[in-house]
Amino acid sequence: MPSLRPVAPGFVPPLDDADARLPDTPPKRELRERLAALGDELDELQAKLFASARRGLIVVLQARDAGGKDGVVRHVFGLFNPQGLAIRSFGVPTPVELSHDYLWRVHSAVGARGMITVFNRSHYEDVLVVRVHGLVPEAAWRARYDQINCFEAMLAANGYAIVKFFLHVSRAEQRERLEARLDDPAKNWKFRAGDLEERAKWDDYTKAYQDMLSRCSTEAAPWFVVPADSKPMRDLLIAETIRDTLDGMQLEYPPADPAVLQWKGKVT
Numbered sequence: 228m229p230s231l232r233p234v235a236p237g238f239v240p241p242l243d244d245a246d247a248r249l250p251d252t253p254p255k256r257e258l259r260e261r262l263a264a265l266g267d268e269l270d271e272l273q274a275k276l277f278a279s280a281r282r283g284l285i286v287v288l289q290a291r292d293a294g295g296k297d298g299v300v301r302h303v304f305g306l307f308n309p310q311g312l313a314i315r316s317f318g319v320p321t322p323v324e325l326s327h328d329y330l331w332r333v334h335s336a337v338g339a340r341g342m343i344t345v346f347n348r349s350h351y352e353d354v355l356v357v358r359v360h361g362l363v364p365e366a367a368w369r370a371r372y373d374q375i376n377c378f379e380a381m382l383a384a385n386g387y388a389i390v391k392f393f394l395h396v397s398r399a400e401q402r403e404r405l406e407a408r409l410d411d412p413a414k415n416w417k418f419r420a421g422d423l424e425e426r427a428k429w430d431d432y433t434k435a436y437q438d439m440l441s442r443c444s445t446e447a448a449p450w451f452v453v454p455a456d457s458k459p460m461r462d463l464l465i466a467e468t469i470r471d472t473l474d475g476m477q478l479e480y481p482p483a484d485p486a487v488l489q490w491k492g493k494v495t
Contacts, residue, residue: 229249230464230467230468230471231451231452231453231464231465231467231468232451233444233449233450233451234440234441234444234449234450234451234452235444236441236444236445236446237441237442238440238441238444239437239438239440239441240437240440240441240452242395242433242436242437242452244397244398244399245397246395246452246454247395247396247397247400247454247455247456248397248454248456248457248460249454249457249460252457252460253460255457255459258457258459258460258462258463259459261463262302262303262306262459262462262463262466263306265306265466265467265470266306268470269306269307269466269469269470269473270306270307270308272470272473272474272478273307273308273311273343273473274308274311274480275478275479275480276311276341276342276343276473276476276478277308277310277311277341277342278341278480278481279341279478279479279480279481280339280340280341281340281341281386282340282341282386282387282388282476282478283337283338283339283340283341283342283343283344283386283387283388284342284343284344284387284388284389284390284469284472284473284476285337285338285344285346285382285387285388285389285390286343286344286345286346286390286391286392286469287346287349287351287389287390287391287392288300288345288346288347288348288349288392288394289348289349289351289355289391289392289393289394289436289439290393290394290395290396290455291396291401291425291426291432292401292405292422292425292426293396293401293404293405293408293422294394294395294396294401294455295394295396295455295458295461296347296348296394297347298458298461298462299392299394299461299462299465300314300345300347302458302462303462303465303466303469304343304345306466307343311341311342311343312342312343312345313336313338313342313343313344313345314345314347315336315344315345315346315347316347316348317332317333317336317346317347317348317349317350317352318348320332329350329353329371330350330374330375330378333346333349333350334378337382337387340386340387350375350378351375351439351443353368353371354368354371354372354375354435354438354439354443355432355435355436355439358435359428359431359432359435372438372439372442372443375443376442376443376445376448379443379445379447379448380445380447380448382448383447383448388472388473388475388476389447389448389449390448390449390451390468390469390472391443391444391448391449391450391451392450392451392453392465392468393436393439393440393450393451393452393453394453394455394461395452395453395454395455396455396456397456398429400455400456401426402426405418405422405423405426440452451468453465
């Protein structure tokens with residue numbers, strides 16, 4: 228099964244409906260078993276990250292409505308120790324947040340070194356929703372690509388690994404998921420009339436996502452396009468990429484303090 232590859236800087240992904248599903252997807256049961264099998268490996272890597280507290284990991288999740296961000300938080304990050312997780316969700320900015328620069332609320336939400344910080348939506352809303360709805364002048368949102376790249380480069384230089392996932396669903400799959408929210412009493416609270424208004428702007432959002440991916444996928448903070456029509460495949464691909472990212476950070480437990488080791492064999 229292929230693994231995810233980062234978007235090359237400057238490359239414009241087509242984001243066609245066909246790209247939302249991999250061919251020859253294995254059965255759901257097999258995918259879920261493979262995801263569960265990653266649990267011990269992820270737990271060990273997270274324990275080293277938390278114990279050493281020298282590095283941090285930031286995971287960004289972006290998607291269209293019903294793209295599966297909440298599902299990823301539940302199924303992928305449910306494999307981690309919650310003690311070392313910081314899940315951050317970003318909604319419509321509050322008056323206090325709007326009184327600051329657009330990155331202020333995001334920077335203050337970054338977890339300490341040793342933590343895995345998950346952004347369920349992120350600073351990229353300020354080149355997506357803001358752009359599509361014309362909430363600021365074009366010159367303002369266009370300048371934000373370089374500003375975001377500098378912001379993420381600063382975080383990387385200060386010990387944070389950054390990995391960003393765009394959960395790519397087809398138009399037909401989104402329609403099916405939105406309809407399911409109406410049919411299921413456990414899900415219809417998620418449905419908003421605004422979801423249909425956003426869906427009507429599909430092509431505008433596609434262009435905004437393409438620019439986001441091509442202009443803000445960098446060596447320090449790569450974007451990955453995740454085929455997300457299949458939920459189990461989506462989860463496995465993300466979990467494997469996070470595993471590879473943590474493994475590449477060369478994490479180690481901190482050396483024991485000699486003052487602690489002197490008590491070895493003396494505990495009564």
